[in-house]
Amino acid sequence: MKTFLGQEPPIVNRFGKIIIVWAAFAAIFLFSARAATVATPSAGVAVAAVTAAPAAESDKPLVTSYAQTLLFLGPVPPDALPEEQHTPTIFARYWPKNFSSIPITNSILYTWVVAVVIIVMVRLGTRNMKEVPSGVQNFIEALVGGLRDMCEGMLEPKVARWVFPLAATYFIFIVMSNLMGLLPGVGSIGWGVPDPASFMPFAIKHAEAPLFRPPTSDANMTVAMSGIFFVMSLWWGLKYNGPWGLVKHTFGVQGGFTGLVVIPLSVIFLFVGCVDIISICIRPVALAMRLYGNIYGGESVLAIMLTNSPLGIAALPFYFLELMVALVQALVFTLLSVAFTSMFCSPSDGGTEHGH
Numbered sequence: 001m002k003t004f005l006g007q008e009p010p011i012v013n014r015f016g017k018i019i020i021v022w023a024a025f026a027a028i029f030l031f032s033a034r035a036a037t038v039a040t041p042s043a044g045v046a047v048a049a050v051t052a053a054p055a056a057e058s059d060k061p062l063v064t065s066y067a068q069t070l071l072f073l074g075p076v077p078p079d080a081l082p083e084e085q086h087t088p089t090i091f092a093r094y095w096p097k098n099f100s101s102i103p104i105t106n107s108i109l110y111t112w113v114v115a116v117v118i119i120v121m122v123r124l125g126t127r128n129m130k131e132v133p134s135g136v137q138n139f140i141e142a143l144v145g146g147l148r149d150m151c152e153g154m155l156e157p158k159v160a161r162w163v164f165p166l167a168a169t170y171f172i173f174i175v176m177s178n179l180m181g182l183l184p185g186v187g188s189i190g191w192g193v194p195d196p197a198s199f200m201p202f203a204i205k206h207a208e209a210p211l212f213r214p215p216t217s218d219a220n221m222t223v224a225m226s227g228i229f230f231v232m233s234l235w236w237g238l239k240y241n242g243p244w245g246l247v248k249h250t251f252g253v254q255g256g257f258t259g260l261v262v263i264p265l266s267v268i269f270l271f272v273g274c275v276d277i278i279s280i281c282i283r284p285v286a287l288a289m290r291l292y293g294n295i296y297g298g299e300s301v302l303a304i305m306l307t308n309s310p311l312g313i314a315a316l317p318f319y320f321l322e323l324m325v326a327l328v329q330a331l332v333f334t335l336l337s338v339a340f341t342s343m344f345c346s347p348s349d350g351g352t353e354h355g356h
Contacts, residue, residue: 062303063187063296067105067218068209074101106210107218110186114177114215147171147334154338159345162236163338170225171334174216178295178326181214182319187299188306216295216329219288226287229337237344246344250276283340287333294329298322 071088074095080087095101125136133141147168151160180186190210195203215221241249251273302322305315 062307063217063300067107067213067220069103069105070109070209070211071104072101073104074099077101105218106190106213107215107221110180110212111177111215111221113212114173114180117180118172118176143172144168150335151338155342155345159236159240159341162239163341166229166232167334167338170229170337171330174225174291174330174333175327177215178330179323181217181295181299182302182322182326186210186212186214187303214295214299216291217299219292222288222292223284225291225333226284226337229287229340230284233337233341233344236341240345249344283336287336287340291329291333294325298325 069084069087071090073089073091075089075092076085076087077100089101092101121136122140125140128137130137148160148164151164151167154160155163187210188207189212190204190207192204192208195205237246237249251270298318298321301318302315305318309315
């Protein structure tokens, strides 16, 4: 049985615990996120509004850029938008007065579904460990081993031990979110305008408020993931360099120069360090928006093709394209996260490793 850098227990056993911890942490983080984009019409109000103004139906996008709130844990907030006033609530009577209500959006709901699927798959693959893996265990070991090799190839061994659990968890979560977002019913089952031309009961023309939505098509989720990795990369940089070492790593003169030439070079590298600070702040934004934009854009294209072609035949080529995008975007997010971390955790004195 392979182990990570010679450590026991086997990596796949540890990985199951990592998945559970980070799935719970991501859910808690999303609960507290109350971004402006998560303004949501309730299902009943959305249907009534569209019914009252059918002329404006064609002006609405097939896929909204925000996640609809399905219900509130606690009472409806006093500052809620007018369209949220009739959103269902639970535990409203027993909710503490000093705590704000928690909105449960369709993307958060599907995040729980994705997390459960991942946990079940990992548990099935690691329940009865064998010396010669097969089936799900073989797939999990190959996947985790490949991610481990990627981290070891880009980072020093001790830094790879820090980064690997979070990077691998993110890759698996993003891949599963992207692929499960392509399942039939995701984004198309929900509430909307009834379709009188259909012979199916409860048929609607389009899901104005879908029950499920891919987590990675919600900017709140991608911002949360990139924000967590940004904070952790800063912590790893401090742990690797030390506080003063991190400052020298960012603003110090590189290349081992000595003598009077250091004086003009220090001014140049001070300016370079300021530019690097701006780049560091932009990195999490680029991570979040790249993933969100690609998944949301693919979701919009599929919705257009399914709606505007007979039997949705025109969407078939785009489904195959989205399968590739699902894998590529997860890999890009993970690779860039590891690469950004390596910029913090690399020797700044020409190859000498820091011993912190």
